Amino acid sequence: xxxxxxxxxxxxxxxxxxxxxxxxxxxxxxxxxxxxxxxxxxxxxxxxxxxxxxxxxxxxxxxxxxxxxxxxxxxxxxxxxxxxxxxxxxxxxxxxxxxxxxxxxxxxxxxxxxx
Amino acid sequence: xxxxxxxxxxxxxxxxxxxxxxxxxxxxxxxxxxxxxxxxxxxxxxxxxxxxxxxxxxxxxxxxxxxxxxxxxxxxxxxxxxxxxxxxxxxxxxxxxxxxxxxxxxxxxxxxxxxxxxxxxxxxxxxxxxxxxxxxxxxxxxxxxxxxxxxxxxxxxxxxxxxxxxxxxxxxxxxxxxxxx
Amino acid sequence: xxxxxxxxxxxxxxxxxxxxxxxxxxxxxxxxxxxxxxxxxxxxxxxxxxxxxxxxxxxxxxxxxxxxxxxxxxxxxxxxxxxxxxxxxxxxxxxxxxxxxxxxxxxxxxxxxxxxxxxxxxxxxxxxxxxxxxxxxxxxxxxxxxxx
Numbered sequence: 001x002x003x004x005x006x007x008x009x010x011x012x013x014x015x016x017x018x019x020x021x022x023x024x025x026x027x028x029x030x031x032x033x034x035x036x037x038x039x040x041x042x043x044x045x046x047x048x049x050x051x052x053x054x055x056x057x058x059x060x061x062x063x064x065x066x067x068x069x070x071x072x073x074x075x076x077x078x079x080x081x082x083x084x085x086x087x088x089x090x091x092x093x094x095x096x097x098x099x100x101x102x103x104x105x106x107x108x109x110x111x112x113x114x115x
Numbered sequence: 116x117x118x119x120x121x122x123x124x125x126x127x128x129x130x131x132x133x134x135x136x137x138x139x140x141x142x143x144x145x146x147x148x149x150x151x152x153x154x155x156x157x158x159x160x161x162x163x164x165x166x167x168x169x170x171x172x173x174x175x176x177x178x179x180x181x182x183x184x185x186x187x188x189x190x191x192x193x194x195x196x197x198x199x200x201x202x203x204x205x206x207x208x209x210x211x212x213x214x215x216x217x218x219x220x221x222x223x224x225x226x227x228x229x230x231x232x233x234x235x236x237x238x239x240x241x242x243x244x245x246x247x248x249x250x251x252x253x254x255x256x257x258x259x260x261x262x263x264x265x266x267x268x269x270x271x272x273x274x275x276x277x278x279x280x281x282x283x284x285x286x287x288x289x290x291x292x293x294x295x296x
Numbered sequence: 297x298x299x300x301x302x303x304x305x306x307x308x309x310x311x312x313x314x315x316x317x318x319x320x321x322x323x324x325x326x327x328x329x330x331x332x333x334x335x336x337x338x339x340x341x342x343x344x345x346x347x348x349x350x351x352x353x354x355x356x357x358x359x360x361x362x363x364x365x366x367x368x369x370x371x372x373x374x375x376x377x378x379x380x381x382x383x384x385x386x387x388x389x390x391x392x393x394x395x396x397x398x399x400x401x402x403x404x405x406x407x408x409x410x411x412x413x414x415x416x417x418x419x420x421x422x423x424x425x426x427x428x429x430x431x432x433x434x435x436x437x438x439x440x441x442x443x444x
Contacts, residue, residue: 002117003219005124009131009150011212016135019204024140024184028147031177032131035154039124042161048226052162053254054335055246065242068254069162070228072238075258077166079270082339082424085173086277089431092184093281096438099188105140164335168327172343176350176428180435250410251332259337260416264385271378271423278374278431285434 006043010036022105023098027091034084038077045070116160117225123157140185148178165255237262305355313355320348328421332410338417342424349429358437370430377423384416 013036016029046069053071055064095105102110127150134146151174159167223232230238241262242254249257259267327334328341353361 001219002121002124002225003222004216005121005128007212007215007219008128009124011208011215012128012131012135014211015204015208016131018207019201020135022140024181025135025143028134028143028181031147032134032150035127035150038166039154039157042158042163042166043225044222045228045230046161046226047228050162050228052164052335053242054333055252055254057252061243061246065239068242070230070238071241071245071254071258072263073229074163074166074255075263076266077163078169078255078259078337078339079267081166081169081173082343082428083270083273083277085177085343085428086274086281086431088177089180089435090277090281090284092180093284093435096184096435097284099184105188165337165340168336168340169343172340172347175347176343176432179350179354180432183436249413251413253332253335253337255335256331256337256413256417260413260420264416267420268381268385271381271420274424274427275374275378278427281431282434285438287438 002043003040006036006040009039021107023095023107023110024092024105027088027095030091031084031088034080038080041073041077045073120157120160123153123160127153127157144178144181144185147181148174151177165253305357309355313351317348317352320351321345324348324421324425328417329414331417332413338420339424341417342421343428345421345425346428346432349425350432353433353436358433362433362437365429367430367433370426370433372426374423374426374430377419377421377426380419381416381423384412384419 010033013029013032016032017026020026020029047067050069051067053068053074055061098110099105102113104110104113130146130149130153134143134150137143137146151170155167155170155174158170223229228238230236241258245254245257245262246252249261251257251261324341324344326341327336327344328338331337331341349361349365352364
């Protein structure tokens with residue numbers, strides 16, 4: 001099932017967050033988790049053989065409502081993708097600062113150097 | 116169509132596994148770019164063209180940001196954290212995965228949208244009356260800016276705060292003033 | 297040595313990008329303005345405009361892009377976009393039915409049907425492009441050797 005594959009993507013990202021040895025890899029794994037969640041939201045709203053929720057000029061409302069995919073998950077995912085870019089930029093700024101302070105990306109090294 | 120979609124998601128899972136497991140950070144960054152672009156094609160197949168446009172643009176900018184943090188720095192570290200063993204991480208993730216699979220048993224079939232499950236779903240009303248009520252044939256835009264405009268305002272707030280936070284973290288001048296005084 | 301401390305990236309790339317940045321910006325503005333009939337809207341258009349500036353930073357280097365469109369101007373653009381958005385959202389409360397986020401010109405018929413939505417899109421697109429370019433340029437323009 002497609003839902004299981006999507007869940008596998010989220011789980012791979014979660015495994016990366018739990019067991020990463022470098023700060024930048026944690027950021028990358030969080031990006032994978034958010035990709036998987038966006039995909040899951042869109043999979044929930046998909047209609048088999050449906051068209052995108054943009055109404056053509058002369059189309060009747062009832063046939064359009066019966067043939068198009070769900071528009072609400074698409075609206076949610078649209079804002080979420082842009083927000084995740086902003087938050088990824090924030091986390092990368094933190095990683096760059098950590099590298100300049102401690103000289104490494106390695107998490108155990110940073111903990112050792114912090115004392 | 117479902118088979119093509121399943122193949123795309125499977126390739127993304129392979130890319131994600133490579134991104135998490137490989138010891139070199141540069142390969143990891145490239146793999147997460149692969150995952151993002153494959154997902155953009157998957158979004159296009161799921162009849163969501165606005166989201167495909169946004170995903171491609173965002174993935175390109177995100178790749179450049181991650182590469183900026185990676186290039187010129189030592190990238191060959193260990194991939195695993197020694198305190199958290201591989202077995203413990205796999206067991207934790209497998210436990211969460213079993214819970215997730217139980218949730219998916221309750222879902223409808225793939226191909227029936229969520230608005231069909233509920234009698235008075237708001238999405239059906241939006242689709243049927245959206246174009247005349249808001250004046251926008253693009254129902255996603257109508258939902259984002261008219262029906263659910265509050266959420267877009269919240270998105271603006273969050274993005275603004277994130278960018279200001281990144282600016283504040285990378286600022287040098289304030290600290291230098293404090294050191295000199 | 298970080299790559300952006302080199303002055304630009306070669307003559308061929310600079311020539312190509314010099315001709316391409318106009319159409320890319322125009323494409324982004326098109327996506328914003330036609331957001332109500334075609335796929336896109338404020339966020340897609342804002343991301344495309346920000347990626348045009350990212351392209352310029354990669355090809356020409358950080359100092360040239362900053363004198364083209366400095367960080368203060370980007371922040372002003374982002375704040376202006378957010379102010380337009382919130383101001384239009386408040387406009388429904390003052391000038392009409394007292395409902396927050398009221399769509400003022402809907403149902404007016406003809407060409408004025410989608411004016412309100414297009415104005416909201418423009419505000420949103422300005423905000424997203426300014427904010428993303430600001431966030432990108434503070435991360436790019438920070439050099440290690442400028443540290444004490």
